[in-house]
Amino acid sequence: MIREVLRMGDSRLLAVSRKVETFASPELLALIEDMRDTMAHLDGAGLAAPQIGVLQRVVIFGVSVNPRYPDAEDVPETVLINPVIETLGKELEEGWEGCLSVPGLRGLVPRFLRLRYRGMDQFGATIDRSVEGFHARVVQHECDHLDGILYPMRMTDMSKLGFTDVLFPGRQDSED
Secondary structure, three states, X not given: OOOOOOOOOOHHHHOOOEOOOOOOOHHHHHHHHHHHHHHHHXXXXXXXXXXXXXXXXXXXXXXXXXXXXXXXXXXXEEEEEEEEEEEOOOOEEEEEEEEOOEEXXXXXXXXXXXXXXXXXXXXXXXXXXXXXXXXXXXXXXXXXXXXXXXXXXXXXOHHHEEEHHHHOOOOOOOOO
């Protein structure tokens, strides 16, 4: 089922989410299915449970061909629950980000270039990956939602926040 995505200004997006204690439950599996449907409907690269009003530490992400991110490398479809992120080095990279909770806007956001993330999938199986580039950016962006952080809060230069159709005229992704 496609769910409504909360938009910046909704106080629920600023809350810290609760750890998931039970895996493979009908409620958790239904949540993930709704998140997948919602993300696909909106051409998202990822979605965090708080974005649909569920304050649990659940994110999904994955990109193959996506009109909102035409130059992005593939990121495997992943369900990540109770994530833990460890940065691998101090190197930062600035990149343009959008967010389904901040529709129509993009901002230049510094993120760690390389990281390791760990957590569980919906069945309780361990996930442990070391990644870099766009994959690392997506993970950091989605996991920030679990701690009540939206990408504009990570920006260092607010002059680099703007409407997608103005920043990137002619691109097909002006509707974030």
